[in-house]
Amino acid sequence: MIELILTDLDGTLTMDRGTYLLDTRAIEALRRAERAGIRVALVSGNSYPVLRGLYNYLGITGGIVAENGCFVYYNFQTERVCETIPRSVVEDFRNKFNLRESWQNEFRKSDFGFTPAQITPEIKAWADERGLVVQSSGYALHLAGKPGGKGAGVKRLLELVGVQSEKVGAIGDSRTDIEMFTYAKVKAAVGNADPDLVKEANVKLKLKSGAGFTEFIEMILG
Numbered sequence: 001m002i003e004l005i006l007t008d009l010d011g012t013l014t015m016d017r018g019t020y021l022l023d024t025r026a027i028e029a030l031r032r033a034e035r036a037g038i039r040v041a042l043v044s045g046n047s048y049p050v051l052r053g054l055y056n057y058l059g060i061t062g063g064i065v066a067e068n069g070c071f072v073y074y075n076f077q078t079e080r081v082c083e084t085i086p087r088s089v090v091e092d093f094r095n096k097f098n099l100r101e102s103w104q105n106e107f108r109k110s111d112f113g114f115t116p117a118q119i120t121p122e123i124k125a126w127a128d129e130r131g132l133v134v135q136s137s138g139y140a141l142h143l144a145g146k147p148g149g150k151g152a153g154v155k156r157l158l159e160l161v162g163v164q165s166e167k168v169g170a171i172g173d174s175r176t177d178i179e180m181f182t183y184a185k186v187k188a189a190v191g192n193a194d195p196d197l198v199k200e201a202n203v204k205l206k207l208k209s210g211a212g213f214t215e216f217i218e219m220i221l222g
């Protein structure tokens, strides 16, 4: 019996990958899960203020993992689980690789977003030399302090909620969601997910993004 669902946001609750428009049927589906007693958590590369606002308006209760795993919220408690990156390092990175910063960077301390979203070998080497972590969600390139990645935040969230991974379902669309699967029994990839995530999934959904999320909730609720 699943007690907690970890859901990614961009590409998973949206109408497609590459858009920010939420799928309204996916919103209805997550409310159905909550009504059935299954908590839903947002696990995303977005910043905490963006996710906290959304969380309240969506009406979910499973907590938040923000900044791609680096910041956790549950039941009015918050925790930072990665090292912070000084603003000067963020600016050096942006200037060196000619990147555009996410408007949300103003609200971030450990994990920063940039476009274009592609990781080059030069970018990887620059981050490695400084003990930083780079990842791409398809929406954005992320530069984070150690340990970085959704796994660290999810591990802490499960402790705070007090749920074992045998009772957790996770759903996502991109490579950055692979780490969530380590802490879930049901590991779902939406129909249009990155092939690297599909490989790790034990539930391969037919439908894309938000429609795939709805398909997943229907499967869980039976």
Ligand SMILES: O=C(O)COP(=O)(O)O
Pocket: 008, 009, 010, 011, 043, 044, 045, 046, 113, 137, 138, 139, 140, 141, 174, 176
């Ligand atoms: O912030 C991003 O790059 C993507 O966010 P996501 O983790 O909700 O897909």
Ligand SMILES: [Mg+2]
Pocket: 008, 009, 010, 011, 012, 137, 172, 173, 174
């Ligand atoms: Mg995503």
